[in-house]
Amino acid sequence: MVQEEDTVIFQPRLIKEDDIYGKNGYTLNLIKPNVYQFYSGGAGSHVYLIIGENLNVLIDTGIITKFNSLNYLLTTEIGLKVEDIGLVINTHEHFDHISSNAYFHCPIAAHRWAAIKIQHTDELITKGKKWGVDLSNMKINIWLEDRNIIDIGNVLLKIIETPGHTSGCICIYEPYLQYIFTGDTLFKEATTNIYESGSISEYIDSLEVLNTLRINSFYPSHGDLVLGQKNVKKQIDYSIENAKKELNAFINRLKSKSIDGVRPPPSLYRREEEDL
Numbered sequence: 605m606v607q608e609e610d611t612v613i614f615q616p617r618l619i620k621e622d623d624i625y626g627k628n629g630y631t632l633n634l635i636k637p638n639v640y641q642f643y644s645g646g647a648g649s650h651v652y653l654i655i656g657e658n659l660n661v662l663i664d665t666g667i668i669t670k671f672n673s674l675n676y677l678l679t680t681e682i683g684l685k686v687e688d689i690g691l692v693i694n695t696h697e698h699f700d701h702i703s704s705n706a707y708f709h710c711p712i713a714a715h716r717w718a719a720i721k722i723q724h725t726d727e728l729i730t731k732g733k734k735w736g737v738d739l740s741n742m743k744i745n746i747w748l749e750d751r752n753i754i755d756i757g758n759v760l761l762k763i764i765e766t767p768g769h770t771s772g773c774i775c776i777y778e779p780y781l782q783y784i785f786t787g788d789t790l791f792k793e794a795t796t797n798i799y800e801s802g803s804i805s806e807y808i809d810s811l812e813v814l815n816t817l818r819i820n821s822f823y824p825s826h827g828d829l830v831l832g833q834k835n836v837k838k839q840i841d842y843s844i845e846n847a848k849k850e851l852n853a854f855i856n857r858l859k860s861k862s863i864d865g866v867r868p869p870p871s872l873y874r875r876e877e878e879d880l
């Protein structure tokens with residue numbers, strides 16, 4: 605087995621900051637050969653582009669107010685047009701990751717729990733209305749499941765179901781090159797928030813699944829990326845620990861109510877005492 609010290613870690617390098625749009629734009633970084641990061645310093649998620657031999661894939665489309673910056677950097681610095689993107693994969697259903705989907709005419713993919721909320725314009729979950737972004741009439745063309753693999757030629761993209769932050773969260777793993785796009789599931793030195801449709805215990809389980817993978821670097825949707833197996837594992841363990849503490853603190857805040865002799869509903873009762 606290759607030891608970590610022998611593994612050559614590709615160091616990201618800055619391509620360009622979008623000075624046309626100032627602080628409202630993205631910073632473009634080359635993070636691996638053929639993988640670009642559109643880094644969002646403020647509102648909205650980062651966007652990633654993988655240049656495949658057979659297909660160019662965009663991971664998330666980011667917030668709509670930054671689409672001009674995305675388009676500018678894509679055309680002037682990378683030399684691709686919007687039409688050259690062959691597939692968009694949304695990491696989950698939140699508005700800051702999906703709201704530029706409408707600019708892309710290629711198939712859009714998301715986990716089926718994310719697809720359902722997006723197609724029902726479920727504003728409770730997507731948060732579009734809360735932040736003034738119209739997400740109506742959006743379509744998800746490919747509904748993803750755990751362990752689906754998308755082969756784009758030089759790169760394999762394996763879908764890892766990671767519910768927790770929301771129910772429709774996925775991470776996208778390259779099993780040979782061993783890097784992973786973690787969406788809002790794993791950050792550097794920050795543990796994610798659990799939003800509507802999400803679950804802390806599912807989140808802990810998802811992180812434990814990530815801990816079974818060999819990961820050389822991870823690329824989150826917010827904040828800084830993390831390089832090196834030991835550093836990756838440290839961040840996963842840190843989030844597991846925080847999430848467990850949060851779960852316990854939440855349970856301790858819950859107050860039990862006296863039932864006052866009222867029989868609880870059968871689903872909450874001991875089943876063997878029910879006439880089932």
Ligand SMILES: [Zn+2]
Nearest residue numbers: 696698769788
């Ligand atoms: Zn999110």
